[in-house]
Amino acid sequence: MKLKVTLIFVVAFLLCLAVSGTVLCEPVSEITTLTITSDPEGADIYLNGQKLDQQTPLTLENLQPGQEIELVLRKPPLYKKSIPKKVTVKPGKNNVFIPIPETWYYYMWLYLPTLLKAAGMTLFLTIIAVFNGIIIGTFTGIFRVVHNKLLNTIAGIYVDFTRGTPLLVQIFMIHFGTPPIIGHLLGTGNPVPINPFVSALLALSINSGAYVAEIIRAGIQSIDVGQMEAARSLGMTYRQAMRFIILPQALKRVIPPLGNEFIAMLKDSSLVSVIGMEELVRRAQVIITRTYRPTETWIEVGLIFLIMTLPFTRLVAYLERRLKTSD
């Protein structure tokens, strides 16, 4: 009996405590807040379709418990808008975390600066290679037409070999084929590795030289034989006729095909990626291993190549048109 009474008291006390507790605690946790965080942060917040002035992370105050809110986050231009999230505000502190999905071009944009830098390397490689090619090719081209069997033969072998083998094979020959030879020549027998940049430049220059040689040869041979005869009939030597009469005319005609050679080399230079030369294609491969976004990355690489070649294609077409009218 006594125990029963005691139990009732205890229960009543606990009840009172519970009731008073909720009543008494109420003012302490009076503020209802909602903290919105997102990945990434700094996103625009749309609350029930209304854009707020501030961005995530943000803590909203003055909310009524039980209030229903719909949240959408946006972070243009790289992210899609988030899936709408309905939140029922509970009394006290509320937290909501919303991930924002990336757009399909997110990685294209993210790696654009890296790829552009690599494209700069591609362009640099090409310019140097074609510049070397023009120097090698001018001499080789002239060697092919002069009346000297030895020079004809040497130039012929070089041009035939270079044009008759794949550039990829030439790159391998230089990068992997020559180190043992250098080692042997140095007497140590240990292969001397070549810097990929040096191999790439060598291979591209040698390759370009052969093609330029053919362009120069064709340019010289396109000049009417009457020009050489007229020059010789005036007492000029073969050298003088070449230098003052034939070459100035030939070089003018050679400019558009040289432009085409530059465009071809810009594209073919991508082959040096196989020896680890960090140019545009190689850089793209590295990015893809990190992002697993082959489609976007390769489209982007293609576009970068297109943007680089297009002005030159137009320039060549313009020069060809102008040359046609002046001929």
Added chain:
Amino acid sequence: MIKVVNLHKRYRHLHVLKGISTEIQQGEVVCIIGPSGSGKSTFLRCINLLEKPSEGHIYIENIDVTDHSRINVNEVRAEVGMVFQRFNLFPHLTALENITIAPVKVRGLSTEEAQDRAYKLLERVGLRHKADAYPEQLSGGQQQRIAIARALAMKPKALLFDEPTSALDPEMIQEVLDVMKDLAHEGMTMVVVTHEMGFAREVAKRVLFMDDGQILEEGTPQAIFSTPKNERTKQFLSKIL
């Protein structure tokens, strides 16, 4: 001044010149006529060694120019000017530069000297006002006159003309022939391959009729045109006169 002895020219199996012998005097104007493919142009081109003779000798002022051991071919060519059927002006140079380039580069004249000479020559061919024009801006007749001035700028001992009016429009032929007549009257030694019978009749001191790589008949224009002896000459002249 030019003496040709038994000149032969063969291209592999083609026998183009079959023993040409003739002599051209100082100040003489010789016209070579004949059908196409008779070897007229080849003969002319042999004289200034644009073609290498296969056999025979050519003497210019008693020097055997076919003797390569003793002769610098370029020096020979500088002494014998050539005017081509298709002008062959240098298209990348102005009229003036076309004329000055050889004297400067070959003779070693200063640019001023060469230009003085060039302006006088341009005056002579009536094209002083075209000095700065490029060949493409000139008519065929004007181009050929510039080409003659270009050849004259080397002060050659003789001038060779390879059908100089054949590539010209009819109304431009006369202006070129007039320049050539002036040259003839001034005593220039000239060998002219031509189809202009009027010019040959008027200016030539001697006419050579060539066919099949040989000189079939030669004589004064009067003799050749009025009383040809060779059957082939008669046949040829009857077709073109």
